[in-house]
Amino acid sequence: MFNRIQKIRLNFYIIFLISFSFSSNAQISFDRNDFKNPFVDKMDFDFSIKAYLSNNAKNPNDTIFEWEVVSLNQSNAWELQVCTDGVCIADPPINKTYPFILSIGDQEEFKIGWALFEESGNGQVKILVTSKNYPENKDTVSLEISTLSNIKNLYNNTLTVKPNPFIDFINLEFQDNSSKILIIYDILGNEVLTRKVFSGDRINTSGLIRGVYILKVRGSSDFSKIIHKN
Numbered sequence: 001m002f003n004r005i006q007k008i009r010l011n012f013y014i015i016f017l018i019s020f021s022f023s024s025n026a027q028i029s030f031d032r033n034d035f036k037n038p039f040v041d042k043m044d045f046d047f048s049i050k051a052y053l054s055n056n057a058k059n060p061n062d063t064i065f066e067w068e069v070v071s072l073n074q075s076n077a078w079e080l081q082v083c084t085d086g087v088c089i090a091d092p093p094i095n096k097t098y099p100f101i102l103s104i105g106d107q108e109e110f111k112i113g114w115a116l117f118e119e120s121g122n123g124q125v126k127i128l129v130t131s132k133n134y135p136e137n138k139d140t141v142s143l144e145i146s147t148l149s150n151i152k153n154l155y156n157n158t159l160t161v162k163p164n165p166f167i168d169f170i171n172l173e174f175q176d177n178s179s180k181i182l183i184i185y186d187i188l189g190n191e192v193l194t195r196k197v198f199s200g201d202r203i204n205t206s207g208l209i210r211g212v213y214i215l216k217v218r219g220s221s222d223f224s225k226i227i228h229k230n
Contacts, residue, residue, distance in 0.1 A: 027056050028065065028102070028129060028139050030110075035143045042120050042147040045185075045214040045226055048081070048113025051141045053129060055102045063104060064132040066097040070140070074114065075121025081187075082127065083111040088188060090115075099132065112143050115187065115212065117226055120147045159217055165228040168206040172217070174199045180219035184227075187212050205229060 031052045040047045055063065067084065069092050074080060082089050085100040085108065092098070102108050114123050124144045131137035160173040172182070177199050184193040184205075192208060197217070210229050217223045 028131065028137055029054055029056065030129075030139050030141045033139070033141055035112075035141070036145070038146040040116070040145045040147045042116050042118055043224065044116065045224065046081070046113055046115045047145055048111050049143055051110045051112065053102065053108045053110060053139070053141075055104050055106055055108075057104050057131075057134075057137065059134070060104065062131055062134055062137060063101055064099065065102055065129055066099045066132055067110075067127055067129045068092075068097045069094050069125060070128045071124070071126040074123040074125070075119055077117050077119035078121060078123060079115040079117070080123075080125060081111075081113055081115060083188075084108055090187075110141060112141070114145070116147070122146045159223040159225055161215060161225050161227055164225075165230045166205055167230055168204065170203050170205055170215075170227065172197055172199065172201050172203065174217065174223065178219060180217045183216045183218065184208070185214040185216070187214075 031054070035049045035051070037047070055065075057063075067082070069080070069082070072080065072094055080091055082092055084098075087098075088111075089098065100108065110127070112125065112127065122145070124142070126140055126142045128140050129138060162171045162173075164170070174180070180197055182193070182195050182197040182203065183191060186192050192213070193203075193205070195203070197203070208229050213227050213229065215225045215227050
């Protein structure tokens, strides 16, 4: 009878050790936890970094995770953007969770940054990723940036886009009348319109959906501008 009780206790102890081993060895980790850049050019449309989350868990059930913004401080005109699992979230609220699946041994890319809208300022954001089934399994990534205070707006007197915001067309004006290449990108960086242009050209934008775009003109000099479609 005594030996039987000992065997039962031993079995429970073994089960406990196995369970504890799965839990304690389960881990997710970013390849880097802190990013800082105090020299961001506000004239760039946006600034972002890429951090890679690895799932090194031993437990085969540890594949469901969720991320959330746990702290945020940014200039009023800026828009925070977090892209992962094939989805980009603009201005995610603090402490709202977004689930995703990450298989054991795989990596997930997190693209984190701000649309700057040519505004100076500072930004700090911290993102927490937590295992849904094992909350002790978690990691964070932080980004902190500042724009250079002495950067001048080099483009205001060189490239003019009217109207802005626009609906079905825009008019372009620049200092010389040489041909240039116009490229318009959406907020995710996808090229949505390309054509050869001259100063004074009227560009049909009726095919674009409402939102924010980056307009670039390339020639002997390159110019950029943020445009909005209503």
